[in-house]
Amino acid sequence: MIETPQVVETAAQALAILHIDTPRSQMRHVMGPAIAEAMAAVKAQGIGPVGPWFAHHLKMTPEAFDFDICVPVSAPVAAVGRVRPGQRPALTVVRTVYHGPYEGLGGAWHEFGEWTRAHGYTSAGDLYECYVVGPEASPDPADWRTELSRPLA
Secondary structure: OEOOOEEEEEOOEEEEEEEEEEEHHHHHHHHHHHHHHHHHHHHHOOOOOOOOOEEEEEEEOOOEEEEEEEEEOOOOOOOEOOEEEEEEOOEEEEEEEEEOOHHHHHHHHHHHHHHHHHOOOOEOOOEEEEEEEOOOOOOOHHHOEEEEEEEEO
């Protein structure tokens, strides 16, 4: 289930970024360790996280994901391991919130895409998934919240 989408302006945000380019079949194996690596880097440097982490999907094909794990920080992160400094620019996005387990994200993105097209918006090629409430906050997937955002072209 998604909430009614809205057009919003986002502020620029300093980030710690860890890039991943992986076959879809490997996503479950690489995601957890990559998130842990990014979180460890920002915590060790005392600069975050200062908000929920998110994924910035640069390219998706039926075979693979090409994306950045992004952790909001209060100051530029010093590069360590695969983690490097970055910034999300201020953007105009169309955004919704999906309620439910991660397995339903594909359907939520489909519903969101249909709504976006039906309302005359043209989105850029990338997208953002922000994991606002997840399994670390509640064992019940019905409580999980994921912000879905598409930058407008």
